[in-house]
Amino acid sequence: MYDISIVLLLVFVLASYVQSVTGFAFGLIVMSVAGLFSLAPLEVVAFSVSALSLVNATTGLYGGVWRQVNTKNLIVYFIASLPAIALGVYLLGYFGDSSLHWLQLLLGVTIILACVLSLIKPKVGEKPSRPWVYFVFGGLSGILGGLFATSGPPISYLMYRQPVSISVIRATLLSVFFVSCLLRIIIMAVGGQITTPMILLSVVGFPCVLITSLFAKRYPPNISTQVIKRIALFLLLLSGVSLTLKALF
Template sequence: MIEALTGLAPLSMLMVAGIVLIAGFVRGLTGVGLAVVLVPLVNLVLPPERTVLLAILVGCLAGTMGYRAAWRNVNRRQVSIITLAAIAATPLGLALLFNTPPDIARLAIAVIALAAFVVIVIPRPPLPPSGIGPMIVTGLLTGLLGSFAAIPGPPVIYYFVRRGVPAALTRDSLIVIFLWGPLFVALAALALGKLDWQLGGLALACFPALAIGNALGSRYFGKIPDRHWRALVVGLIAIATLGAMLRMAG
């Protein structure tokens, strides 16, 4: 029954659900990081293309959590420009995904995930760069990484996560962008015939784990020191990167 619905054997399904639970916890704990944890680890279980498409569907489900409240708090012009630019870059990212050999794609995804953490911790000015240009560049890079690797975070994290930007505004802006970006990627993949019912079934089967993880993480939001959750994310990414390299070597 499980295999018919999701395309995975029960043990593999449990592994994927466990990874989604951890990724959901990180999202609830930090406001970001769902894809950074989810993609490279699931990539050790599924082929890169299906991993990315699954992460996009899970991202769509996660994006609905807290969206209405977030939309009331964001700079709508700012997030709209970034989101539209991200949508414009989606076809290129999907083309790269569907035409990159699996082993190379797996390693590239692990490296992108590692780069995402580096972006979180590197120093930057207290406010985002002014003008529409940086917004467009941020959106284009977000769309490219989001459609190729389902990891749209690094560009928007670099843009928003700054001392001079209120944490609530950052969190809400990312929630809005991370709903519409993955949703458009999912629609584009569906139009190209790359999504199937088993991927949809797998995403829905993982939703309880996502919701539980997100709720647990939200419960501890602001209570766990940054260094601890950063160490958790780095450890998970290191495991995924090592696994990707071992797969290529094998």
């Protein structure tokens, strides 16, 4: 029987609460804490993040929100993202525990860069980005999504530079997260990489995420979303630096 860490389930709760309040960081928080304290193998945690993020994205797209997505650019994005996700999944399985310090180093650097991107307020462009820009960002997001189920930072940065409404940005990002997580799970299933620990962790983590999301929606915090976001980014940055130092030394 796979021994699931109670601490990891508490991390699911914390990450889900932050995600519900601020709209970001579920995967980054879970992966950073799990990697820093070695709560579970990274490939197991990454799968559970994909499965649980899929549930969150489905809920967010419910009610026709997906109709606001710019389908043309999203198709270009996934033309690059699909093979990149497959490559990331392959690299994670290839290196595994035998090169754990390299994976920790890469995850730490990824988290640091994600925090930097989140702190930089993108300047909204006068014109929408061309399709080739979505192609490039699709490749970058795909690699991160395949490796650590954290495809969000690059595409989020790109979308917030577009001269479109917040509702369109939100719908596009939710669609990206939904399709990316679904593709990652399908790729792993086809490759026979889904294991019992991955399924168990996802099943046990589901009520943690669902109940926390409902609680955060019904009882929002008294402090502003921006304050919570800054606290989360600060903690993430510390985790990223700690992971990087742990891998190097």
